[in-house]
Amino acid sequence: MKRKILTLAIAMTLGIIPGRAEFLQIDLSIFGMD
Amino acid sequence: MTCAFAVRGGIRKVPGVESVEVSLNKGTATVKLKPGNTVKPSDLWETVRNNGFTPKVTLVVVRGAFLGKKFKVSGTNQEFEAVADPKNPNLLGESQFRNSKDLVIRGSLTPLKDVKAVVPLIVRGTEGGR
Numbered sequence: 001m002k003r004k005i006l007t008l009a010i011a012m013t014l015g016i017i018p019g020r021a022e023f024l025q026i027d028l029s030i031f032g033m034d
Numbered sequence: 035m036t037c038a039f040a041v042r043g044g045i046r047k048v049p050g051v052e053s054v055e056v057s058l059n060k061g062t063a064t065v066k067l068k069p070g071n072t073v074k075p076s077d078l079w080e081t082v083r084n085n086g087f088t089p090k091v092t093l094v095v096v097r098g099a100f101l102g103k104k105f106k107v108s109g110t111n112q113e114f115e116a117v118a119d120p121k122n123p124n125l126l127g128e129s130q131f132r133n134s135k136d137l138v139i140r141g142s143l144t145p146l147k148d149v150k151a152v153v154p155l156i157v158r159g160t161e162g163g164r
Contacts, residue, residue, distance in 0.1 A: 022097055022109035024072050024138065028063045029090035029095065030082055 037085070044081040048073060072110045079149035089145045095161055097138045100131050105139070105155050114143070114155035122158075130160060 038056045039124035041063060045054045050071030055064045063082075067073050079089040098107040103126075105116040118125040130137065143153050 012044060021069050022069070022107060023073055023075070023094055024097060025067065025095040026065045026078060027093040028065065028075075028078060028082060029092065030061050030063060031088040031090050032086075 037087070040085045041082060041087065044085050045078055048077050048081060070109065070151055074110060074112060075143050076145070076149050079145045083149060089149065092143045092145065094143060094155075095138060096155075097136070099135045099137065100126075105157070114152070116141075116157050117154045118152065119156055119158045125157060127160070131157070 038058055042056045045051060045063060045065055047143055050068050050073040054066075054067045056062070056066070063078075065078060067146045073139045075094065079092070082089040096105075097109075098101055098105055100106075100116065101113075104117055105114045106112070107114075116126060116131075123130070140158045140161060142156045142158065144156075145151075146153060
């Protein structure tokens with residue numbers, strides 16, 4: 001159990017868990033849209 | 035109006051998109067993304083182009099890490115060359131940007147004709163870390 005928690009903590013520290021970083025919002029300017 | 039519906043429908047189908055608001059007056063689409071998404075701006079640019087329009091300057095709010103002059107979006111392993119906003123050329127020299135591991139920044143990307151081409155990320159400021 002301790003090993004699992006330690007592994008998870010290391011993974012979070014290194015930022016290797018998917019979803020820790022991502023695009024949150026994107027505002028697109030679009031030419032020619034009506 | 036039909037055109038706007040087509041763009042909105044197309045973007046909404048991109049996995050990871052939570053909501054899309056299209057403004058005809060401004061000629062913009064505001065896309066909110068789900069936590070943990072792996073959306074790339076080029077996915078959205080491609081969708082816009084496939085609907086017959088041209089994607090232009092794109093404002094982004096993105097979480098990631100600075101590795102030297104690169105900004106890495108670790109959810110997707112995308113890397114952008116980080117460039118300071120010309121209005122604030124010393125921005126990236128501030129301590130919060132140096133080798134920060136978890137930072138939410140505001141910036142802009144301008145797609146090229148080849149929407150898959152890597153473009154620089156113009157950094158305009160931060161939104162604060164997690």
